[in-house]
Amino acid sequence: MDNREDILSGLQISKKYNANTREVEALSDVSFSLKKGEILGIVGESGSGKSTLLKIISGIEKPDKGDLLYKGESYKGAGIVKTGKFLQMIFQDAYGSFDPRMTMRKSLMEISGATEKEILEITGKTGLNKELLDKKPSRLSGGQCQRMSIARALLSHADILLCDEITSALDVSTQAQVVKLLEELKKKNDLSIIFVSHDLALVSTLCDRIMVLKNGVCVEEGETSKIISNPKDAYTKLLLSSVITVN
Numbered sequence: 001m002d003n004r005e006d007i008l009s010g011l012q013i014s015k016k017y018n019a020n021t022r023e024v025e026a027l028s029d030v031s032f033s034l035k036k037g038e039i040l041g042i043v044g045e046s047g048s049g050k051s052t053l054l055k056i057i058s059g060i061e062k063p064d065k066g067d068l069l070y071k072g073e074s075y076k077g078a079g080i081v082k083t084g085k086f087l088q089m090i091f092q093d094a095y096g097s098f099d100p101r102m103t104m105r106k107s108l109m110e111i112s113g114a115t116e117k118e119i120l121e122i123t124g125k126t127g128l129n130k131e132l133l134d135k136k137p138s139r140l141s142g143g144q145c146q147r148m149s150i151a152r153a154l155l156s157h158a159d160i161l162l163c164d165e166i167t168s169a170l171d172v173s174t175q176a177q178v179v180k181l182l183e184e185l186k187k188k189n190d191l192s193i194i195f196v197s198h199d200l201a202l203v204s205t206l207c208d209r210i211m212v213l214k215n216g217v218c219v220e221e222g223e224t225s226k227i228i229s230n231p232k233d234a235y236t237k238l239l240l241s242s243v244i245t246v247n
């Protein structure tokens with residue numbers, strides 16, 4: 001058994017959207033927990049509710065029902081999240097998350113109020129050359145830009161990273177650099193990460209535990225090795241068989 005404390009948990013979270021005349025149940029009674037120093041993977045097909053869950057955790061969206069706990073205490077979204085105190089969201093479109101007119105240094109300073117010393121330290125840690133700090137986002141590669149957004153999250157001293165398809169727009173080798181960085185950060189900093197992805201193969205190499213969403217419902221959750229070797233749910237089996245076929 002893993003006795004580490006839960007740093008973050010969600011209890012029976014539900015969320016409906018009104019899309020035109022139709023009501024979409026984006027999440028129904030989804031519960032999860034994340035331990036300190038753990039990477040939780042969330043997988044599921046398009047529209048299964050993955051991004052909705054991260055938006056609710058980060059306070060971008062409000063749940064209709066359910067509770068969110070940080071270190072056992074209920075928190076109500078936006079206020080805490082805006083200050084970046086304990087969690088930071090990282091998006092698929094790294095370029096879009098930086099002001100195109102600013103150098104990376106300026107962006108890092110403005111958003112996190114960090115000092116030059118801290119910025120140099122964190123760029124080193126994220127495997128980035130310090131010369132990139134003088135460039136604007138358009139001069140960086142997708143992988144470099146994504147690592148900058150991770151650096152920015154770390155500068156705000158968040159202890160939880162919420163990653164929504166952050167490697168999906170990257171080619172395979174750049175993807176590997178970002179994944180390696182997350183693994184290192186987890187080990188060194190005891191960061192906790194929720195990693196949302198379509199890519200079950202990638203999730204199964206990176207994540208300690210996996211939660212499978214389908215139509216807004218958690219159909220399966222557990223240790224990665226158990227889910228991969230012995231999937232219980234028909235949908236998980238289907239996801240796994242598609243990974244095997246593709247590779």
Ligand SMILES: Nc1ncnc2c1ncn2[C@@H]1O[C@H](COP(=O)(O)OP(=O)(O)OP(=O)(O)O)[C@@H](O)[C@H]1O
Binds near residue numbers: 019050
């Ligand atoms: N703002 C919104 N208004 C109306 N419906 C929405 C809104 N956001 C999400 N939805 C619907 O909620 C469901 C879940 O969407 P969500 O974005 O969470 O899926 P996802 O698992 O992240 O999908 P993808 O893999 O394509 O990113 C979908 O049916 C989607 O159409």
Ligand SMILES: [Mg+2]
Binds near residue numbers: 050051052
């Ligand atoms: Mg999504």
